[in-house]
Amino acid sequence: MGHPAHAGRQVRTRVQDLTVSRTDAVTRILFEAFSATEVRLFYLLGYAAIAVFCYGVYVQIRKYRRGAELRLEGSLGRRLGAMLSAVLSHRTIDRRDRAAGGAHRLIFYGFMLLFAGTATITLEYDILEPLFGIRFWHGEFYLVFSLILDIAGVALIAGLVFMMYRRGWMHLPKLDYARPDRVPGDPDFNRPQYRREDWAFLWLLLIIACTGYVLEAARLVWLQERADVWDTRWWSPVGALLAEGMRTIGLGEQGGGLLRHGLWWFHGLIALLLIALIPFTKVKHIFTAAASLMVRDPLAAQRLPRVPESQEQVGAAKITDFNWKQLLNLDACTKCGRCHEACPARAVGAPLSPRDVILSLREFAHATLESGAVPAAAELDIHGKAPGQVAMETLWSCRTCMACVEICPVAVEHVPIIVQMRRKLVEDGAMDPLLTKTLQTIHKTGNSFGESKRKRGAWSKSLPFPVKDARKAPVDVLWFVGDYASFDPRNQKVSQVFASLLQEAGVDFGILYDGESNAGNDVRRVGEEGLYEVLAGANITALKSASFKSVVTTDPHSFNTIRNEYPDFGGKFEIEHYTTLVKRLFAEGCLQITRPLKYRVTFHDPCHLGRFNRGYDAPRELLALLGCELVEMGRCKANSFCCGAGGGRIWVPDPVGSEKPAQNRMKEAAAIPGLEVYVVSCPKDLTMFEDALKTTGNEGKFVVKELIELIREAIPARRAEELPA
Amino acid sequence: MKILVAVKQVAALDEDFEIRGDGRDVDPDFLIRDLNEWDDFSLEEAVKIKEAAAEPVEVMVVSVGTDEVDESLRKCLAKGADRAIRVWDAAVEGSDSIAIARVLAAVAQREAPDMLFAGVQSSDQSFASTGIAAAALLGWPHAAVVSKLTYAPGASSAVFRRELEGGLLQEVEIQCPAVLTIQLGINTPRYASLRSIKQAASKPIEVLSLADVALSEADVGEAGSLSRVRRMYVPDKGRAQLIEGDAAQQAARLAEIIREFKGARA
Numbered sequence: 001m002g003h004p005a006h007a008g009r010q011v012r013t014r015v016q017d018l019t020v021s022r023t024d025a026v027t028r029i030l031f032e033a034f035s036a037t038e039v040r041l042f043y044l045l046g047y048a049a050i051a052v053f054c055y056g057v058y059v060q061i062r063k064y065r066r067g068a069e070l071r072l073e074g075s076l077g078r079r080l081g082a083m084l085s086a087v088l089s090h091r092t093i094d095r096r097d098r099a100a101g102g103a104h105r106l107i108f109y110g111f112m113l114l115f116a117g118t119a120t121i122t123l124e125y126d127i128l129e130p131l132f133g134i135r136f137w138h139g140e141f142y143l144v145f146s147l148i149l150d151i152a153g154v155a156l157i158a159g160l161v162f163m164m165y166r167r168g169w170m171h172l173p174k175l176d177y178a179r180p181d182r183v184p185g186d187p188d189f190n191r192p193q194y195r196r197e198d199w200a201f202l203w204l205l206l207i208i209a210c211t212g213y214v215l216e217a218a219r220l221v222w223l224q225e226r227a228d229v230w231d232t233r234w235w236s237p238v239g240a241l242l243a244e245g246m247r248t249i250g251l252g253e254q255g256g257g258l259l260r261h262g263l264w265w266f267h268g269l270i271a272l273l274l275i276a277l278i279p280f281t282k283v284k285h286i287f288t289a290a291a292s293l294m295v296r297d298p299l300a301a302q303r304l305p306r307v308p309e310s311q312e313q314v315g316a317a318k319i320t321d322f323n324w325k326q327l328l329n330l331d332a333c334t335k336c337g338r339c340h341e342a343c344p345a346r347a348v349g350a351p352l353s354p355r356d357v358i359l360s361l362r363e364f365a366h367a368t369l370e371s372g373a374v375p376a377a378a379e380l381d382i383h384g385k386a387p388g389q390v391a392m393e394t395l396w397s398c399r400t401c402m403a404c405v406e407i408c409p410v411a412v413e414h415v416p417i418i419v420q421m422r423r424k425l426v427e428d429g430a431m432d433p434l435l436t437k438t439l440q441t442i443h444k445t446g447n448s449f450g451e452s453k454r455k456r457g458a459w460s461k462s463l464p465f466p467v468k469d470a471r472k473a474p475v476d477v478l479w480f481v482g483d484y485a486s487f488d489p490r491n492q493k494v495s496q497v498f499a500s501l502l503q504e505a506g507v508d509f510g511i512l513y514d515g516e517s518n519a520g521n522d523v524r525r526v527g528e529e530g531l532y533e534v535l536a537g538a539n540i541t542a543l544k545s546a547s548f549k550s551v552v553t554t555d556p557h558s559f560n561t562i563r564n565e566y567p568d569f570g571g572k573f574e575i576e577h578y579t580t581l582v583k584r585l586f587a588e589g590c591l592q593i594t595r596p597l598k599y600r601v602t603f604h605d606p607c608h609l610g611r612f613n614r615g616y617d618a619p620r621e622l623l624a625l626l627g628c629e630l631v632e633m634g635r636c637k638a639n640s641f642c643c644g645a646g647g648g649r650i651w652v653p654d655p656v657g658s659e660k661p662a663q664n665r666m667k668e669a670a671a672i673p674g675l676e677v678y679v680v681s682c683p684k685d686l687t688m689f690e691d692a693l694k695t696t697g698n699e700g701k702f703v704v705k706e707l708i709e710l711i712r713e714a715i716p717a718r719r720a721e722e723l724p725a
Numbered sequence: 726m727k728i729l730v731a732v733k734q735v736a737a738l739d740e741d742f743e744i745r746g747d748g749r750d751v752d753p754d755f756l757i758r759d760l761n762e763w764d765d766f767s768l769e770e771a772v773k774i775k776e777a778a779a780e781p782v783e784v785m786v787v788s789v790g791t792d793e794v795d796e797s798l799r800k801c802l803a804k805g806a807d808r809a810i811r812v813w814d815a816a817v818e819g820s821d822s823i824a825i826a827r828v829l830a831a832v833a834q835r836e837a838p839d840m841l842f843a844g845v846q847s848s849d850q851s852f853a854s855t856g857i858a859a860a861a862l863l864g865w866p867h868a869a870v871v872s873k874l875t876y877a878p879g880a881s882s883a884v885f886r887r888e889l890e891g892g893l894l895q896e897v898e899i900q901c902p903a904v905l906t907i908q909l910g911i912n913t914p915r916y917a918s919l920r921s922i923k924q925a926a927s928k929p930i931e932v933l934s935l936a937d938v939a940l941s942e943a944d945v946g947e948a949g950s951l952s953r954v955r956r957m958y959v960p961d962k963g964r965a966q967l968i969e970g971d972a973a974q975q976a977a978r979l980a981e982i983i984r985e986f987k988g989a990r991a
């Protein structure tokens with residue numbers, strides 16, 4: 001491969017026999033046969049390219065620094081380690097697209113090796129030798145390196161060619177830049193400039209790689225009479241092969257010399273061009289993606305950012321309201337489309353693609369924050385329909401299901417960005433009237449059903465035993481019931497079943513009755529931070545005044561906020577989802593299956609249990625214990641498909657006529673041959689999917705059930721007189 | 726320019742409520758308090774006028790009640806009111822809607838607004854008289870059930886629309902200052918986020934006594950009221966019974982019931 005940036009030196013000795021060569025004479029031909037003026041010109045251009053690069057880096061860093069402050073937690077070393085592990089393993093790029101991951105790995109390692117090779121030459125030629133007289137770039141070291149670089153070049157080219165094939169011929173929907181939140185004709189509808197940039201990047205790298213080989217071959221032909229060059233040629237197998245070809249078609253030493261001279265400049269100049277372009281083009285993802293991975297917050301969607309008490313303004317109104325890390329996130333996006341593909345709102349045709357929210361804001365930041373002075377506040381407004389702005393319909397389409405954050409290979413954190421923008425919409429009252437009504441109701445009654453607080457524990461009245469009031473008597477397990485399981489008639493039945501299971505297992509449990517309020521998980525994800533603070537505060541006070549060992553909940557939404565967000569408000573409680581508690585009760589023999597079920601089932605991972613809190617295993621182990629045959633849907637576990645209820649969307653009906661996420665999901669389940677039960681373990685899922693079962697015409701084909709109900713079926717209730725008192 | 730908006734904190738029944746010991750009202754323990762729904766609309770109308778005006782306009786809310794009312798007043802401040810006045814004296818307890826109107830009129834006299842808005846009625850008492858009575862006491866022109874309003878602050882008159890029976894609309898011009906009672910649906914009330922309510926805590930709520938508005942104890946309470954609530958109760962449930970059996974049995978039973986009802990002999 002040709003690395004023109006580095007000068008050669010006089011070759012003093014001829015190498016006769018490679019296998020026994022211990023001479024240090026053999027080395028890389030660099031500036032040989034160049035005039036002093038040419039060498040000076042090249043250095044000049046090299047410095048110019050580096051200067052442009054540095055300026056670009058400065059502009060980018062200045063842009064990020066124009067964002068709000070943020071102090072990162074955690075050690076830098078651990079962050080660096082996590083980043084290197086993700087980058088070197090390509091783990092995140094492999095996910096859900098092995099082929100792209102493999103090709104990127106070839107490009108990455110090919111490029112890195114070639115870069116390291118060039119850097120090593122610079123190290124010796126421009127630094128170590130002139131300053132300290134140290135030389136190592138010769139002899140065996142050189143030959144082995146030369147072989148490695150030749151192989152690296154092959155890897156790079158193979159990766160690039162596959163990526164070209166992928167972009168040009170595979171027609172992957174996720175690589176289609178058409179936006180669901182714009183219509184054809186809008187200036188930023190499908191952004192052909194992105195496509196051009198993608199191709200230019202691929203071609204640029206490919207040309208650099210290919211000309212490197214041709215240059216190497218031309219050099220071999222040119223210097224074929226020099227034994228140190230010619231006899232070691234097979235250490236650069238690709239170059240040597242090309243050189244043989246050139247000689248066959250009649251290229252002589254002189255022709256080779258000319259070709260080498262010309263190509264040297266061409267190859268050198270486009271390589272310098274690439275360096276200069278890095279900070280201004282998608283090439284910068286080399287740095288921004290790595291940096292983004294380094295500042296990754298593993299709880300980005302699970303634990304939303306607090307609004308400091310002292311802060312006047314709530315939510316993101318201007319681009320500069322995002323913190324530097326979020327601005328960096330915008331630049332890290334590589335448009336890979338994994339979030340676009342995973343988003344349930346996008347899948348059903350809602351005007352939202354997480355990718356496009358990020359790209360819009362990136363374009364906005366690029367247009368406003370890269371010049372010398374920051375424009376006036378009015379020009380920084382990110383809400384609206386102009387290019388770069390994000391429309392409220394887009395923001396309200398989000399179900400905060402975290403599918404985008406979870407799959408992003410470069411740690412872009414979409415959900416907090418969207419919620420922070422929603423906070424501003426909530427401040428302005430720019431939301432569906434039904435949502436306004438719901439928030440007012442929750443404020444007034446502490447639940448989204450508008451029911452009296454006093455009725456919160458009413459579902460327990462029909463049980464044959466009293467459920468302890470945890471405010472009045474100490475309990476081992478405090479059950480945080482949540483709104484849906486307390487007030488929704490269908491879910492109340494599940495609550496009654498769960499209470500009887502706990503009772504039969506001999507668990508000393510209680511509930512907070514009207515001391516409990518809506519946990520606030522979804523209120524917070526709507527963006528009503530003030531109301532969330534009120535709800536979280538009320539629940540934390542209620543929990544603290546009760547005496548218990550641990551908290552259990554049947555509601556994954558409550559589970560998430562109590563587990564991950566209450567600690568920020570001074571409420572640290574040990575909480576688990578019921579699936580892990582019940583699993584333990586089985587393991588300890590407190591519950592025993594007396595009638596194994598033989599159902600063919602599939603399991604829907606609730607977003608807040610699965611993706612948010614990685615509770616994938618307990619429900620599956622329970623299903624196996626019950627004797628059910630579990631058939632997974634294609635989209636399961638981390639890739640589970642949101643029922644559409646998250647982020648407060650359960651309070652706002654989806655537009656009539658369009659497919660709902662839950663219906664989309666039902667169709668997926670219906671494709672499982674012989675499916676009998678669609679198992680859920682979240683009250684909102686039960687509501688959403690029982691509805692979708694009917695509206696997709698699958699009623700009668702299979703049923704939707706709470707896992708709790710299946711457990712009950714496998715442990716037929718003992719008669720009342722057998723129940724423990 | 727100044728618009729005065731009279732607001733009320735109303736009570737809604739909780740589940741399984743009980744009647745107060747004296748039998749004249751619901752036990753306050755079973756009441757959920759909130760801003761009267763109509764007042765949300767009249768406040769929004771005032772704030773919209775303020776926002777559309779070139780001149781500075783002050784929107785003031787006024788309410789009569791104990792410090793429990795501050796929560797609702799704060800919500801009004803969060804939604805865009807500039808000032809809040811609350812009038813209270815123990816003697817006000819037991820006032821009918823006209824006595825309350827007397828207090829509101831006294832505040833209007835003190836503040837001299839260009840317009841006084843009130844809701845058509847309160848959702849808990851539904852007398853629909855407070856606003857109009859205040860107009861009478863002030864001697865101002867008034868109109869009830871306004872469903873659309875065109876008013877520029879400082880103008881000598883305003884034009885509003887009312888909805889009549891049979892789908893008729895009535896457009897009326899009225900001299901200012903006037904009292905208008907505002908109907909639901911005239912606008913879309915904004916949402917007051919909890920943050921904005923919290924921040925509104927720093928805006929002042931002025932608490933006035935009867936003396937501050939030049940009234941005496943005799944003007945309010947039962948002394949100043951010509952009507953009083955005698956009792957509040959839940960009527961006995963009407964009875965319904967399902968007649969079972971085949972058609973002939975049902976017909977026979979029905980005939981029997983009719984005869985019983987008429988007092989005829991079997």
